[in-house]
Amino acid sequence: MKKLLKLLIALLLVITVTIGALELFSSYRPSTDIHTNAAVTTKHTIIIHAPAEKVWQVMSDINNWSSWQKQIPSIKLNGPLQAGSSFDWKNKGLTIHSTLHTVTPMHKLGWSGKALGAFAIHNWILMPKGDYTEVTVEESMEGWLVWLLKGRFRSELDKSLTYWLGALKTAAEPGKRCSSRGHGSLRL
Numbered sequence: 615m616k617k618l619l620k621l622l623i624a625l626l627l628v629i630t631v632t633i634g635a636l637e638l639f640s641s642y643r644p645s646t647d648i649h650t651n652a653a654v655t656t657k658h659t660i661i662i663h664a665p666a667e668k669v670w671q672v673m674s675d676i677n678n679w680s681s682w683q684k685q686i687p688s689i690k691l692n693g694p695l696q697a698g699s700s701f702d703w704k705n706k707g708l709t710i711h712s713t714l715h716t717v718t719p720m721h722k723l724g725w726s727g728k729a730l731g732a733f734a735i736h737n738w739i740l741m742p743k744g745d746y747t748e749v750t751v752e753e754s755m756e757g758w759l760v761w762l763l764k765g766r767f768r769s770e771l772d773k774s775l776t777y778w779l780g781a782l783k784t785a786a787e788p789g790k791r792c793s794s795r796g797h798g799s800l801r802l
Contacts, residue, residue: 646715646724648735648754653761654768657752660779664786666720666742669749672786673723673738676701682785683778701725706774712736731759732767749782751775 648655662669672682676691686705693699700713712727716737724737734755741748753771760767 645726645735646737648737648752649756650754652754652756653764654755654771655753656768656771656775657750658772658775658779659748659750660783661743661746662749662783662786663746664788665745666740666747668788669740669747669782669786670720670723673740673782674717674719679703683781685774685777706770731762732757747786749779751779 674695676689676695679689680686686703689701689703691699691701695714696717697714700711702709702711704710708729710727710729712725714723714725715735716722716724720740720742722737722739724735726733726735728734732755734753736753737751739750739752741750753775755767755771
C-alpha cells in the first residue's frame with residue numbers, strides 16, 4: 615500500500631512539473647489576425663437587423679457583456695476601450711486575461727488572451743449593409759492543452775461562438791426577444 619501511495623505521489627509530482635514546464639516555456643505569437651495554422655480555428659457569420667452603430671454599441675460595451683451574454687458571469691475592462699487595454703473575465707468557469715489588439719469603431723473589435731494551456735486570438739468584424747449588419751466572428755486557439763483536446767475545444771468553441779452571435783443578435787435588434795440558440799452559423 616505504501617508503494618502504491620509513493621508511486622501515486624511521484625506520478626502527481628511528474629504531472630505537476632510537466633504542466634508547469636509547459637506553461638513556463640510556452641510562447642505564443644500575438645497578432646491582429648487569427649493563426650490559421652493553430653490547432654483550432656473557426657469562423658461564423660450572422661445577419662443582425664440593426665445598424666452597425668447599434669451592434670457596435672452593444673459589442674464594445676465590454677463591462678456589460680454579462681447583461682446579454684449569459685456564459686460570461688463577470689468581466690472588467692482595465693482601462694479605456696483602446697488597443698493595449700486588458701480585460702479580465704470568466705467564460706464557462708474559465709478565468710481569462712485578454713488584451714485588446716484592435717478597436718476600430720463600427721468595424722472591428724479584437725483581442726488575444728491566455729488561459730491554462732491555451733492562447734486565443736478573437737476577432738469580431740462588422741460589415742454595415744444599410745439597415746442591417748453582417749457580423750463575422752473568427753477565433754484561433756493553440757497551446758498544449760488545446761492540442762491534446764483538439765476535438766473537444768473545436769466543438770465547444772463552435773457552440774460558444776454560435777451562442778455569442780445569437781445573443782448579440784437578440785441584444786442589438788430592436789424589439790426582438792428570440793432565442794439565441796441556433797443562429798450563430800446561419801446567414802439569416
